[in-house]
Amino acid sequence: MTASTYGGRPNGGLPAEVTSFVGRRHEVAEVKQLLSASRAVTLTGTGGVGKTRLAVRVGQDVRRAFRDGVWLVELAELDGPAMLAEAVAEALEIRDHTGATTMGVLTCHLRDKQALLILDNCEHMIAECAALSETLLRAAPDLRVLATSRQAMGISGEQAVPVAPLPLPDLQVPLEKLIRQDAVRLFAERARAVLPSFTVSEDNREVVTRIVRLLDGLPLAIELAAVRLRALSVEQLLDRLDDRFRLLTGGSRAVLPRHQTLRALIDWSYALCSQGERLLWERASVFAGGLDLEAAEAVCGEDGIDPLDVMDLVIGLVDKSVLIREDHPGGVRYRMLETLRQYGRERLAGSGCEPDLQRRHRTYYRELAARARAELFGPGQVAWFARLRREHANLRAALDSWLNTPGEARAALSMSGDLLYHWITSYYLAEGRGWLEQALAADTEPSRVRAGALWAGSWLAIIQADIPAATALLGESRRLGEELEDEPVLAYVALFRGMVAMCEGRTEAAIELYRDALARHRRTGDPVGIALSLIRLTLAHSFLGDSSAAIAAGEECLAECEASGEGWHRAYTMMALGVQVWRQGDLERAAELEKQSLTFNRAVGDPLGAGVNIEVLAWIAASQGRHQRAARLLGVLETMWSCAGAPLSGFGHLAQYHDDCERAMREVLGEPAFETAVRRGARLPLEEALSYALEEDKPERPAKEEERTPLTRREKEIAELVAQGMTNKEIAASLVIAQRTAEGHIEHILTKLGFSSRAQIAVWVGERARADGHD
Template identity: 45%
Template sequence: MTGIKTQTPKNNLPADTTSFVGRRGEITTTKRLLSTARLVTLTGVAGVGKTRLALRVAAALHERFPDGVWLVELAALTNGKLLPHAIADVLGIQDRSARPLLDTLADYLTDKRLLLVLDNCEHLADACAILVDRFLCAAPDLRVLATSRHTLRTAGEHQIEVGAFPVPDPPRAKSPSTRHAAVRLFAERAATALPGFRVDAGNCETVARICRRLDGIPLAIELAAVRVRALPVHRILRRLDDYLEFLAEGSRISVPRLRTLRATLDWSFNLCSVEEQDMWVRASGFIGGFDLDAAEAVCSGEGIPAEAVLDLVAGLVDKSILTRDSSGTRVRYRMLEPIRQYGQERLASSGRRTAIQARHRDHYGRLAEQAARAWLGPDEVERYAQLQREHANLRAALRFCLTEPGEQRAGLEITTTLWLYWFLSGSHTEGRYWLGRALESNPQPSPARAKALWLNGEIAVIQADIAAGLPMIEECRRVAQRLGDEVALAHATRITGVATFFQNDIPGGIGLLEDALARLHRLNGAGLWVALFQLAVMTAILGEPERTIDLGEECLTLSHPRAHLSRLWALWTLAIGRWLTGDRQGANQLVRDALRINQPFTNRWGLAHSIEMLSWIAAAEGHHRRAARLLGAADPLWRSTGVLPSTLRYTAVSHEQCEQQTRRSLGDETFTVAFREGTRLTTDEAITYALEPCGHQATLGICSTRP
């Protein structure tokens, strides 16, 4: 049997948009430390280049880490409680169980050779220290590279202080040498802004003086360099001298380099047009980047026409205030964190912060509404992907609503509008967090409160936290009866049925679900599909596969042909029905269709279900090595959700039978080898292998012949 071919290690590192300059010594030191140290923290003042250095090191080390190099950006995260959720988002971990997400993450990382880059930790240092300590104890092959303005103060931490660039002595800078990193950085950024610019004998001393005046701070040098498009270097120096000396007289910032960066940001701000200044300030409210549609919705008005937004954004890109990212399907813009924080300070002092945050909230609230309406329709996938891209902005909108006086009702509306997102993305615990806060802030009876109650209750029930879920469902029922809210009553009945079923009252659970289904048929709402799916799963457990198939067909009928997220679950439901009737060929085709649909989304919950069923089919057809590898391939996917197939009533029996049959056929030793081969597959490799016909070995070099 040939071995498994591996692909390039995974990472989510952003592509460089500008050249990387200097830091050779720091790169070498950091790489060397990470070969033995478990936690390395790059510290230094804002604007000194900690993030760029960390990304450079991470990119250079990716081949050392077969399980990936993963960047987690923390600057926009204000609550340490959401730190595990931010990491789970990056790693693709779904919190579908009631276990603490930190435990699920630690279990997932246990056998991983992975580099985790935690960027901008300073405001969450205590939470980061606790989390990193837990991870390092659980995962011996994990490495963590952190950036922070100060250390995390945890055991085993190695600190590297990232200083400003050394700067040349201007009187000695008589030749056009760019051997100093500060001068080379200025030269390269200036040449980008003004093609043809170079440091020569006529300007080298002036450039050296600019770099020294800016204390060698990379961000400050970059902001000054782009000004060569409008000013010769001697005038840039003169303006900097005048401006920095003026500000130094009244500055209360004690650290000289921080004072220099602040003054450079002030200078850059004042060189922008009034409209560009407004755009800078307003755009600082975005978290994790934004697209042009968002900029036009949030930043236009009060002096900025919507049609002027594109030109203003382009102007800020030219001035290095915004960076442009076109690596995804849409162009996005973002600010480096020191620039964004400066804009936030300006926004707060302008007295317009609440108004801009409200416009931000309105825009992302509309996106949530559009995604909810798109469920089961042709735009379902794109709207879901949009919510994934904007998760950080959605968090910011919810935080504003639930902390700003008078905005709590809007927070309740947005949180409940996101109900399908909480389920589909596997963000169960985060959904409960926001729903819980929204319910606390909105105690008065209302349709939105009734919806939040059944949503929060359902997530709790699905996580097997029935003791927490049922009281919320009962309160929902009382509120709905008082308001005459038939939709909420139907959902309360549906979820009570699920809980009753989980508590082993199978006839009672089925009866309640059938009652809810009849109500939802009359109402014809989005919940109808959910009720059909849940009843289909329960009839499969009950041993009524023909009814499972009928319900699955109805689910499929409700989904548009391009509504891939809902269709994949309808197909899986049909597949399990076919499997239970003994129609292995029909089940095989259906579950492969579901897996192909899921492939672009890599939804681990769906992938685990599909690959798991393909292992059952392989075992039933006598392809036992393939079955063992597929069980192994599904195992890390299951673990990444916090749920195992042996704990789910609709998969437990078939899973156990598959494993026992495969072990008997192969023997424990051969089974273990094949299972481990499966666990080592990347997600893409696992999908490719699962979709190959039995016996095929072209892609991964795995022979799956019968023993």
């Protein structure tokens, strides 16, 4: 007898959906497109993310394209691969009486069939599912396989599609938009199934949003949570989610037992891991906000895991959807859903190894902060800023661990001071000051570390315009510096005392303090201190009207920064020079300096630096008669300073220019027009505001002009002055730069153009002008 099929279902064997399918429009479209081009597609992702529902929905949508049906093979209930082929045959409703092997029957049956086979939950016999799929696909040219698994099968031609949790909702959006976000929709629909009167309203929107965010947007967890509304209010549900593994039970009895509780589901994932992968899962749970490979090797290696094996174990956990791979400009990072991290943390605590892993973690991040501080002034600076920002959650966890470990407060003091530039160049200003205050309160013994933390805290206080606190911190730091004869501490104390003097209107005293700081920093060879002192001297001399001294200090600082490939202090130097050049009336040059500085501050995400740049650009616009632009920029600043929590970022003496600008714009535009322009600026999203400040909508220069000259804009300007017969001294005076800077530019021009004389530069300028006339 021959094999035959029974059932007569032309649409194949797919279960009916008993609950609504929410969201996933993009994923459904992507999988359908891939199935049209590839014969094997695997949906990968962590347990409970909705792979099965997605596969079934795709199968329903495409069933008309498969003449011989779409068939679901549920594999989760199989204990092992022994009955794999039989399970497929049963799902296809094949009855065989020939005595042939089941695989033989399957290949014979499917050879001429145009069908889609959905293999659901392949992870516990991934190798066998891969072998079966390859055999069937080779035998049946019109067969397609759609699999779901924690990891891809790894067969030829397979397309793997990672299925992520539902996007986390944004609490800030209007209610009508919030209720359309997939995670909230899923919660609301499942809640109405047990509580028909439930709706997401203005009264409960925050609680609902926090619930689905705490559950990582994981569909199974959201569904299990919604079921608890039979007995709990949404507020009670939120309060109990810290014990989510005990709370989230009692799902549908019709589904597999491991899908009825969140813990059972994750136990299943844990059981699929090797011993080394389980250890790494547990140890990686000490990280907050993700980790990179270097951190995994340093913290998780040893004691059962060879550091050389960490990479392979990470790959294994990524394959099994325990770790999520994320690409960043600085390299690849790995993230664990909070639900999986809590599970791993419970396992780690139960093993008794948690204290040791916490020690390794905090030690690693203290050393990371120290390395970032040591490499602050140089070409690696921007990469360090970005890296520390990515590691912020881990830095916070490490500081908390140091502070809560008896006898380790000094480590927290050292680490919080080393992170000074992280606090300043991000939105963590207030948080950084808080960490320093906690550490200073916990470790009161006199030490160089304490003295350094005191002046670091004073800078944060100055930026926040808390001058009394800054003065007190500097007083203690100075006393400790003198007792310990610590020259670096005394140098920074002088620098920040100068900043306090500027804020108090004592400009001459500030200049003396800055000069003292500069001399001390030069003796200790501290490039950071030298740059900061020169920047502040530039601003102070400018404020007094001493333009030559201001320009000299600024040009010297630029030279120091450029020689080291340094960016952040260079950007602030350009800002300070921009203020001086604006005061001298060279508005175009001043705007150019501020835009260059703003471009850098925007790239590194420094809100305080960007805010000062936009301040100066507003004053420049007012001086240019561009009154609407000036008023709009003042509106942008209202938003920026509100977010940063630091008006004028510690450059309080510049507030006079801001007030003058605002007063003038009110008079010129009139109150209604001024307020309208300010509101328009304040409503701009951050990126649009920065783009507006940089005037990026203005047409760029033709590319052919840039291609035919290797000179920078500044060098072309100087070349034209050379052609006019000006001496180096006259060029320096005309451009308000130091003579040695002008000489350096001319040397660069000669080198770039391959010339040996100023006369050749003049001829080149003339030829270029004639060429421009013919374009």
